[in-house]
Amino acid sequence: MAQTIIEKIAQRFAIPGSLAPGETARAGSYIRIRPRHVMTHDNTGAVIPKFRNIGARGVADPRQPVFAIDHDIQNTSPENLAKYEKIERFAKEQGIDFYPPGRGIGHQVMIEEGYVTPGSFVVASDSHSNMYGALNALGTPVVRTDAAAIWAAGETWWQVPPQVKVRLDGALSPGATGKDVIIVLCGAFNNDEVLNCAVEFRGEGVASLTMEQRMTIANMSTEWGALAAIFPFDEVLKEYLYRRADFYAARSNAPGDNGTPPYTREDVDRWYEERILADDDAFYEKELALDLSTVAPHVSGPDSVKIATPLPEIEEKRVKVDKAYLLSCVNGRLEDMAAAAEVLKGRRVADGVELYVAAVSSEVEGRAREEGYWEILMQAGAIPLPPGCGPCIGLGKGTLEPGEVGISATNRNFKGRMGSRDARVYLAGPAVVAASAVRGYIAGTVQVETKTVRTRIVVHPKPPRPATRVEIREGFPERIEGRALFLPRHNLDTDGIYGKDYTYRDGMTPEEMGRVAMMNYDPEFQDTAREGDIIVGGKNFGTGSSREQAATALAHRGIRMVIAASFSQTYARNAFNNGFIVIACPGLVDDFFERFASGASRKLTIPGPMLAVDFTRSVIACENNTYPFDPLGGVPQDLVVAGGLENLVRRMIAVD
Numbered sequence: 001m002a003q004t005i006i007e008k009i010a011q012r013f014a015i016p017g018s019l020a021p022g023e024t025a026r027a028g029s030y031i032r033i034r035p036r037h038v039m040t041h042d043n044t045g046a047v048i049p050k051f052r053n054i055g056a057r058g059v060a061d062p063r064q065p066v067f068a069i070d071h072d073i074q075n076t077s078p079e080n081l082a083k084y085e086k087i088e089r090f091a092k093e094q095g096i097d098f099y100p101p102g103r104g105i106g107h108q109v110m111i112e113e114g115y116v117t118p119g120s121f122v123v124a125s126d127s128h129s130n131m132y133g134a135l136n137a138l139g140t141p142v143v144r145t146d147a148a149a150i151w152a153a154g155e156t157w158w159q160v161p162p163q164v165k166v167r168l169d170g171a172l173s174p175g176a177t178g179k180d181v182i183i184v185l186c187g188a189f190n191n192d193e194v195l196n197c198a199v200e201f202r203g204e205g206v207a208s209l210t211m212e213q214r215m216t217i218a219n220m221s222t223e224w225g226a227l228a229a230i231f232p233f234d235e236v237l238k239e240y241l242y243r244r245a246d247f248y249a250a251r252s253n254a255p256g257d258n259g260t261p262p263y264t265r266e267d268v269d270r271w272y273e274e275r276i277l278a279d280d281d282a283f284y285e286k287e288l289a290l291d292l293s294t295v296a297p298h299v300s301g302p303d304s305v306k307i308a309t310p311l312p313e314i315e316e317k318r319v320k321v322d323k324a325y326l327l328s329c330v331n332g333r334l335e336d337m338a339a340a341a342e343v344l345k346g347r348r349v350a351d352g353v354e355l356y357v358a359a360v361s362s363e364v365e366g367r368a369r370e371e372g373y374w375e376i377l378m379q380a381g382a383i384p385l386p387p388g389c390g391p392c393i394g395l396g397k398g399t400l401e402p403g404e405v406g407i408s409a410t411n412r413n414f415k416g417r418m419g420s421r422d423a424r425v426y427l428a429g430p431a432v433v434a435a436s437a438v439r440g441y442i443a444g445t446v447q448v449e450t451k452t453v454r455t456r457i458v459v460h461p462k463p464p465r466p467a468t469r470v471e472i473r474e475g476f477p478e479r480i481e482g483r484a485l486f487l488p489r490h491n492l493d494t495d496g497i498y499g500k501d502y503t504y505r506d507g508m509t510p511e512e513m514g515r516v517a518m519m520n521y522d523p524e525f526q527d528t529a530r531e532g533d534i535i536v537g538g539k540n541f542g543t544g545s546s547r548e549q550a551a552t553a554l555a556h557r558g559i560r561m562v563i564a565a566s567f568s569q570t571y572a573r574n575a576f577n578n579g580f581i582v583i584a585c586p587g588l589v590d591d592f593f594e595r596f597a598s599g600a601s602r603k604l605t606i607p608g609p610m611l612a613v614d615f616t617r618s619v620i621a622c623e624n625n626t627y628p629f630d631p632l633g634g635v636p637q638d639l640v641v642a643g644g645l646e647n648l649v650r651r652m653i654a655v656d
Contacts, residue, residue, distance in 0.1 A: 001026065002279035004163045005230055006198045009138040009276060013121035015155055018635055027162045027285070028465075028630035034155045037064055037115045039124035040147050041106045042071040045083045047125065048090055050148035054649050060154040062095035065147075066115055068106035069099065073388040074396030104361025104387040105329040107131045107219070112363055114248065114262025118233045118241075118271045123150075128329055128411065130221045133230035134214035136237060136275070140228045143546060143570060145577045149649045156645070157635045159572070161227045164197045165284040168205030170293035175448060177339070178213025179331055179409065179429035181290070182220040183298045187308020188455045189288060195225035195540060196569050197285070200278065205292040206231060211240040212335040219330040220411045223305045227569050233275040241268040285462060291454035297444055300427035302405075303415045310450045311432060315443045319426070322404040324355045324437035325418075326377075326430055327385065328392040331409035332360030334367050336430040341373035343434035343445050349381035350440035355433075356398040358385035380438075394418050400425065407436045470616050470631045475641040478616050480581075482534040482560045484608030487521070488597035492537055493544030494571065496521035498553045503545075513549060514556030522604035531558035534611050536592050538564060541582075542571025551575040551582075561613070563620065563629075565589040576636050577645040583613070588620055588627040 001024050003011070010033070011025040018032035025031055040047055044067050051059075059065060069084055084101065091098035099109050107128055110116050118136035123129060125147045132139025146156040172181070199221055201214075209217070214231050221229035231237070245268055248261035297311040326332065326340050337359065349355045357377050359365035365387055368374040378384065383398065385391075391398040392410040400406050400419030406426070408418065413425035426442060435445045472478050489496075499520035502508060518525035535554065541564035542550060551574045554562065561581035575582045596606050612621040618631040642648035 002281040002283065004198070004278045004282045004284065005136075005200055005232075005276050006138055006163065006228060007160060007282070008278075009119060009121055010158065010160050012119070020633070025160050026283075027160050029160045030633050030635035031158055031160065032155055032635055033121060033158045035064070035123045035150065036120040037066055037110070037122045038142065038147055038150045039066045039068060039106050039110050039115075039122070039126070039129075041068055041126060042083075043125055043144060044087045044090075047144045047147045047151070048086070050144060050646070051151045054148060054152045054646050054653075056152035056649075056653055059094045059096065059151045064154060065096045065151055066106075066110060067091050067096060067098045068103065068109045069101045070105045070388045071393055072395045073101035073386055074390060101388065102362060102386050104359070104363065105332070105389060107329045108333075108360040108364070111135060111215075112361055114244065117263060118237065119274070119276050127222050128219050130226060130229045131215055131219035131329060133218040133221075133228060134211060136231060136233040138228055138230065141570070143548075143573050143577065145548070145645050146573065149645050153649045153652050157576070157639065160198075161569070162197045162285045163283065164194050164199050164226075165287045166199050166201050167203035167287065167289040168201060168209075169203050169289060169291045170205050171208035172292050172295060175297055175431075175444075175446065176292075176295045177297070177429040177431070178209060178216035179220075180295050180298050181213070181292065182217045182224065183300045183305070183308050183427065184295050184453055185290060186220070186224045186300065186305040187298065188290070188453055189224070189457070190306035192225060192539065193286060193288065193457065194221070196227055196566055197225070199224075199226045199229040200284070201229065201231050203289070207234060207236060208292065209236070210335065211236060212333045215333070216330050223411055233272060238268060238272050241271075283460070283463065285460055287458045287460070289456045294451045294454045296451045297429060297432055297448050299432065299442060301413045302424040302426055303413055305413065305427065311428075311444050311448050312450050314426075317442075319442045320405060321353060321407045321436050321441060323398065323400060323406045324353060324433050325391060325398070325406060325408040325410055326382075326433050327356060327358035327360075327390060328410040329360055329389075330411040331430055332358060332364065334364055334371070334373075336409065337364070337368040337373040337377070338371070339430040340434040341376040343431050344380035344382075344438065345376050347380055347438050349437045353437050353440055354398065355380070355382045355437040356385055356391060357382040358390055359387045361387050391418055407433050407442055409433045465618075465628065465631075467617075468631070470618060470633060472616060473634060473637040473641055476615070476637040478614070480534070480560055480613045480615075482532045482611060483530065484536050484592070484611050484622070485529055485533040485559075486536045486592050486596050486606040486608045487604065488538065488593060488606065489521070489604070490538035491540045491543050492521060494542055494547050494550035495544055497542065497550040498547060503547050503549060510552075510556040513553040514558070517553035517557045518605070524603075525605045528605045528607060529557060529559070532560055533558070534560050534613070535562045536564070536589060536608065537562060538589060538593070539566050540568055541566070542568040544568070546570045546574065548574045548578060551580045552578050555580045563588060563611075576639045579640050579642065579644040579647075581632070581636075581640055583620075583629050583632070585620055585627050585629040588622060591622075591625070
């Protein structure tokens with residue numbers, strides 16, 4: 001069957017036997033994967049006890065994990081330094097590559113050090129793993145349990161997401177940047193068009209984008225809602241890889257460095273000849289298009305990436321700024337430093353404004369110093385920070401205080417993300433951030449023409465799956481019946497499912513966890529729910545924080561499974577990783593919303609009819625109707641039967 005680029009890469013890295021004979025990886029398929037690399041950062045400290053709890057005697061493949069410390073590197077407290085020391089000691093014990101604080105943000109380090117290559121499958125325990133797609137790699141986030149499983153057994157599991165093609169036409173006009181492209185995409189397609197999907201960028205406009213612009217777009221596709229985003233292997237990427245290969249060769253020949261280059265020009269030529277292309281008749285659930293020539297500088301926000309305003313419109317409002325930020329894994333590279341330096345040369349940051357600058361890596365900072373960009377920024381009054389995440393994640397120096405306004409070249413402006421929830425955050429490209437710091441309000445440096453952004457969208461009906469009987473593993477039920485418990489809410493977040501007041505109480509028993517499930521969403525839930533109920537939720541169920549208790553607490557309450565129109569990928573991973581069944585069935589959910597959510601009832605938890613879930617035929621029966629869902633094959637069944645990923649890995653590595 002025809003496949004997209006991402007489906008082909010997924011198949012390439014699938015463990016033999018995880019797909020049925022003759023089956024190809026496509027949207028909805030559950031597969032076991034052996035990724036080329038898995039990156040963890042400060043959260044390595046939380047993965048280590050998970051790994052040890054599995055009982056592995058050592059890391060399965062020490063070349064597979066990569067540790068890069070980047071999040072809280074300004075924190076020099078004894079506790080944080082001890083954590084970093086513990087991570088480094090573990091890396092040395094296991095022979096794992098370790099990059100200390102100050103080397104750079106993990107995603108950039110993964111690219112700079114050659115771990116990410118075209119056609120590879122690289123994961124990280126961080127949501128901005130999408131950035132690897134700029135290099136034609138399949139980059140996607142995993143949760144900490146997955147990272148521990150990969151350390152112990154070299155593998156984890158993945159469900160191939162729906163595929164979306166994004167065609168880029170034309171070329172950017174002067175002044176427009178890659179950041180403007182992704183801001184416009186987030187604002188123009190702001191109704192979850194790519195939520196939990198894999199995005200493939202195509203079209204003649206791709207060739208006009210630099211590698212740094214592609215990294216920005218792929219990185220911030222996370223905020224757009226995508227699980228992965230990939231660019232083609234074209235001449236632009238090939239030339240970039242040649243330059244990196246030359247850099248590695250020069251570094252390896254330097255005195256005192258006996259390292260082997262990650263790859264050579266010959267490797268690049270071979271990869272290019274063997275590059276993966278999508279089949280002409282590959283299926284995409286949606287096809288979006290954007291004319292790059294209509295993209296002008298835009299500003300995102302406040303406090304939402306779904307609000308994109310042309311720069312001239314917001315400039316007229318003279319929105320005062322208190323702090324400006326040029327940093328992060330989306331915009332902290334050399335082109336970004338150059339753009340800001342061009343604006344700031346011979347100017348000073350306005351009184352009352354603080355401009356914080358951090359390169360994405362030590363390599364980028366070194367090059368910015370060599371080119372003179374860094375000195376220009378410092379002479380203008382910028383405040384330097386070490387290469388790392390810092391205020392982007394609300395850590396260290398420069399976070400926002402109540403009532404302040406920030407203009408930032410980072411990727412997220414969620415309320416409270418960069419400091420106080422009572423602050424406001426706007427996102428923009430580096431030149432706009434620099435100009436705003438100089439003027440004291442959100443502004444650019446040149447007159448910008450407001451353009452009507454040209455976009456289009458085509459939605460393709462999902463072809464019906466052939467009727468096949470699913471083989472059921474021993475110990476997995478062929479059928480589950482239960483009363484529907486309808487929660488008429490889209491984007492029900494994990495705070496609603498399991499409140500923050502309990503998240504960090506380590507002493508909670510399973511029974512206590514079950515008794516507080518859903519209380520933050522509906523105080524009446526506990527009185528309404530019965531043992532054996534099946535929750536039916538809306539779109540993007542389990543969005544928000546990655547807390548695993550949002551899945552386990554429902555199981556402890558006696559809920560048999562959750563059926564929703566769609567799930568946050570992190571929630572779905574946490575659910576199956578803890579042996580809890582979740583099923584996406586938009587047809588059933590649409591009918592429930594029509595029947596139960598449009599009436600006079602305003603209840604948050606609505607008892608519904610009986611459901612019968614047939615796993616052999618992959619259908620749900622409700623009264624006189626049946627609704628199909630993607631088959632739960634051997635991979636999710638094994639997780640459920642084992643009681644979760646950690647138990648499954650213990651069996652795989654034969655740990656008693």
